[in-house]
Amino acid sequence: MTTVLITGANRGIGLELVKEFLNEAGTTVIATCRNVSTKSELDTIAEKIDTKQVQLHIVPLDVSSDQSVADLATRLKDQTIDVLVNNAGVYLDKGKGLLDADFSKWVETFDINSVSPFRVIKELYPNLDKSENAKILTISSQMGAMSRPSSGSYAYCASKAAVNRAMIGLALDLKPRNIAVAVAHPGWVQTDMGGAQAEITPTQSVKGLYQVIKDLNMDNTGSFFKWNGEIHNW
Template structure:
């Protein structure tokens, strides 16, 4: 039986590699969401090479209108897993004495509010699944236990994301919908840089396996890309 996955930020980096993981692993209908589909050359090429397994759909998670249009494009079909992956690093002005507050608000809108906007829009679709799951790509930089400096906008947005997702987990537990957050590792992407520890395919492969194993027993928890628990 074909299952459906929605992946936001699917045009590059970890999101694009997750699309490839789901394509390679069984009967999945993949709804690949990105802000500017006309520029997503690699994603469009991959979709064109499949027999309709990948749908590329426009989505700006910071826009209520875009999220509403995205929901209408999906219709009433069941969604088995929502992967909230879309995110931004938040600009260059994130240190004490050099803070761009407009950029900070935009970062929060995308990284924190975005996953909730999308979840709210698709919750009825997720409820139609027999084993619905909602996951968010977070970061260890959002963990209070992780000592770092700077990046006020990015770090705070991921900390807030983690908290909102735990609230979501508590609310949806009785409906048998599992919710979890994942640190994808330090990944060689536009955000992580080329000096990072692991490649996007390595991260995505580990995350895919984690998502498959996710159950209600782990709902509300924070994990690393390899399945290890992450300290808060």
């Protein structure tokens, strides 16, 4: 049985990842969301799955809260986690520039996009270490790539650049424990964050991300992937 934990799993890319992993027999998916009152689509999925083939557990998690993440770790004590997908994120300064920057939003953006993946990994490290072939994928963005000049949305771009750099170091540190770490640009996706004018659907993005996760190993740990499996320039 493979156990997958996905943060921000009640909508968008996270929700599609839940669906994709549940297509694989022998998989347990732990789907987390900040507000359990908004998990209605997850409830619908849970009602329809064949529980003899797969399992779905819906649990509350506020990735920005030390206590909430610690509570999750307590709840999952002794549970092996084979795949962790850090999907939860925010885009609070979309379209903002220098003169209308809101620095309280900078702090919130960095906490959720840059710090929280580490907050979750730190608490769930014992669970990941139990796996023979653990994998961690953090959903990032090409907007955090230093090779891709862009303007505006400074907080979002900087938060993604920060988590990219941090995950490089984490990949090196966890390599001796046989835990593979990578980040991925999911594409410009038609979600609440990406907007209706975006280039690809959540299903298209997740089909690619799923394969990225399946192909992640100790040979390509520390990589920055595009949703289609290609390597993204840092």
